[in-house]
Amino acid sequence: MTPYYNYDISLLRRTLDACLNEAYRYGYQVHYALKANVEPVILHEISSRGFGADCVSGWEVQAAVENGFAPAKVVFAGVGKSDDEINYALEQDIFAFNCESLQELEVINELARLKDKVATIALRINPDVNPDTHRYIATGQKESKFGISYTEVNEALDKLQALSNLRVAGIHFHIGSQILDMSSFAELAHRAGEISDWFFERGVAIEHLNMGGGLGVDYLEPEKNPIPDFAAYFKVFDDNLRLRPSQKVHFELGRSLVAQCCELRTKVLITKRTGGGANFIIVDAGMTELIRPALYQAHHKIVNLSAEGECRPAERYYIGGPICESSDIFARDIEFPHTERGDILAIKSVGAYGSTMASNYNMRPLAKAVF
Ligand SMILES: Cc1ncc(COP(=O)(O)O)c(C=O)c1O
């Protein structure tokens, strides 16, 4: 039955409660970013606690609504939304569209007009903050494809005068993912306050400031730090984000809520030595179940469950999957207990961007989940 995703629902619940306790302290609303994980069991755990949803496609909006998230707490971002996706979200009366370009403002306005509706929107503004993370998952520098740039905000305001089927209620930011350096969030909070003031000075009352997501997790020592430091994270915003009366702050957290509650269990198929002398373990999971190492050189801790409680000598190993790609490698030259064909390994911290980024490449079936 390997490979399969093995979930720890108790850890998920503790993580969600820790997040909510800290967010409530400041009256913050957290929307769960569905792109991280869309297992219905997981979605129900999250929606039943009152989290909102952050979606990046019409299908995610549908999954959110079908799995208990209130449409009035759904936000819909995305640099390219199709008319069908926008129409579906309009019919659901979602909380806000996070708009990422001037052209998108016109498109949503027109589709709302055809339905005789007024769509609530937030402008996703690219704050030009460059966090310390892999360049493929940084999203808020000025070269990024996401959001409306600083230089276009004046033009956006002019355009909005004529778009009577839109109501601008918020501003939205998302600087990237797997960010552990709180100073990037402090910089974002300052920038967001300045931008909100800029709108007020021009007669646009910003009701909500959406800070996006991005809080990172400990991939090196997941057992030591299973629950991210939500207290420090929200405090940075409380300390650095200057609010006007009645303004609300929203977040879109994905990884930090679900990454640690799942491991990928996989069986050793082959052990072999390459011509270059590398000692290889080939397992039955591959980049089809977890693409993060191949795509971002991401590190995931791996343990040999079969060796637990045994006294096996340590060796140096490469651990890879069966996929016909040289990048299908989970770990390179790591110290690991002596491993044999048939052993079961656990690849940790795969609850976020594991199953949602899975593929059928090499005609492999999607792996099952066990809770
Ligand atoms: C717009 C937006 N919001 C929220 C998230 C969730 O990010 P994370 O999983 O890092 O919290 C992402 C993904 O990076 C995103 O693109």
Ligand SMILES: N[C@@H](CCCC[NH3+])C(=O)O
């Ligand atoms: N998929 C990425 C994060 C990007 C999230 C979407 N903006 C990861 O696995 O780390």
